[in-house]
Amino acid sequence: MSASPRAPARYLPGAARRLLVLITLLPLATGLAIGVASAEPPPAVAHLSAADARRSGVSVALLPHDLPGARLLTVALPAASTGTRLLAAAPDGSSAALAASPFSTDGELTIAAADGAQLRVRLPGVSGAGFAPEGDRLAVIDGAGSVWLVDARSGESRRVADGPFVGSPSFETDGSLLVLAASSFEAPYRSQPVLVAIADGTVTPISDDELVYAVFPLADGARALVVHEPGGTLVKRLSGTDSSIVAELGPDATGVTVSTDGMRVAFQRGEGGVFLIDRPGAPPHRVGDGSDPTLSPDGNLLLVRRGASTTLFSADGSVVAEYEGTAAFIGCVGGGLP
Numbered sequence: 046m047s048a049s050p051r052a053p054a055r056y057l058p059g060a061a062r063r064l065l066v067l068i069t070l071l072p073l074a075t076g077l078a079i080g081v082a083s084a085e086p087p088p089a090v091a092h093l094s095a096a097d098a099r100r101s102g103v104s105v106a107l108l109p110h111d112l113p114g115a116r117l118l119t120v121a122l123p124a125a126s127t128g129t130r131l132l133a134a135a136p137d138g139s140s141a142a143l144a145a146s147p148f149s150t151d152g153e154l155t156i157a158a159a160d161g162a163q164l165r166v167r168l169p170g171v172s173g174a175g176f177a178p179e180g181d182r183l184a185v186i187d188g189a190g191s192v193w194l195v196d197a198r199s200g201e202s203r204r205v206a207d208g209p210f211v212g213s214p215s216f217e218t219d220g221s222l223l224v225l226a227a228s229s230f231e232a233p234y235r236s237q238p239v240l241v242a243i244a245d246g247t248v249t250p251i252s253d254d255e256l257v258y259a260v261f262p263l264a265d266g267a268r269a270l271v272v273h274e275p276g277g278t279l280v281k282r283l284s285g286t287d288s289s290i291v292a293e294l295g296p297d298a299t300g301v302t303v304s305t306d307g308m309r310v311a312f313q314r315g316e317g318g319v320f321l322i323d324r325p326g327a328p329p330h331r332v333g334d335g336s337d338p339t340l341s342p343d344g345n346l347l348l349v350r351r352g353a354s355t356t357l358f359s360a361d362g363s364v365v366a367e368y369e370g371t372a373a374f375i376g377c378v379g380g381g382l383p
Contacts, residue, residue, distance in 0.1 A: 152171065153167050189207075190207075210226050220244075225239070264306055294329075323360065333356070354370065
């Protein structure tokens with residue numbers, strides 16, 4: 046998530062939805078094995094100028110906002126783009142990755158630039174994406190669970206590994222990708238954080254936990270894992286092989302996000318709204334209504350989805366701003382969005 050604070054490797058947004066994505070992706074990936082990618086022609090790419098996008102009614106507007114301690118990018122989608130999702134924003138706000146439903150077999154990845162131009166990459170069913178620190182590449186998971194490396198300027202892409210993988214990948218400082226892997230078809234509810242070597246697709250597990258909903262790179266090189274255990278959802282800190290519990294969230298916590306210093310944890314609790322834990326061991330306090338929270342890199346601001354809009358909260362629960370449509374934190378690697 047690099048020299049700038051690192052945003053989370055994106056997670057599956059909610060317990061039920063996480064399992065649904067796993068159930069859906071695994072049958073599609075039948076016959077694939079985690080590891081070296083299979084060879085096939087690269088996906089086709091269409092280039093749209095800003096004028097072409099306007100004429101076609103598919104213009105996407107990117108607008109950056111400077112905030113105390115953070116930067117934000119709002120994304121205005123065309124009216125006819127029902128179902129289109131913002132997957133990730135480049136760290137400098139120069140582009141954003143968008144896709145239709147992850148269950149679509151007839152879709153594509155759109156890379157929208159701040160100048161209005163677009164790249165359309167023929168990758169159906171994209172479920173997650175994350176930008177490299179420089180914003181020149183992104184890693185993408187397609188509808189079959191394969192992970193691809195895509196050039197953000199040309200749209201050229203190559204398959205890195207077959208998977209099946211779920212969630213959204215994050216670039217590590219050593220050049221590998223941090224992502225969740227479904228380890229086998231015999232145990233389809235097992236997902237573990239792994240490192241995928243970009244050069245040859247080699248997969249290396251980093252945790253023995255059997256059902257990990259999310260993994261967040263931390264600023265000090267450690268990682269925060271959101272783990273399902275019989276008693277409920279836990280947030281663990283993983284540093285090398287050492288693991289410790291940061292927070293116990295109970296059985297109904299979804300959409301968990303962790304600040305890059307590993308101190309603050311935000312999550313959704315059923316229909317009860319969004320909650321925030323200010324430090325390890327502290328009790329959660331309710332921030333407000335909404336879903337899919339995302340913390341800013343410094344942990345002092347919180348983005349929350351409320352229907353078709355996005356609300357920005359401060360850590361004390363006060364509303365800072367309201368935005369129409371989707372918004373994402375920028376200045377961090379990965380995505381930074383709820």
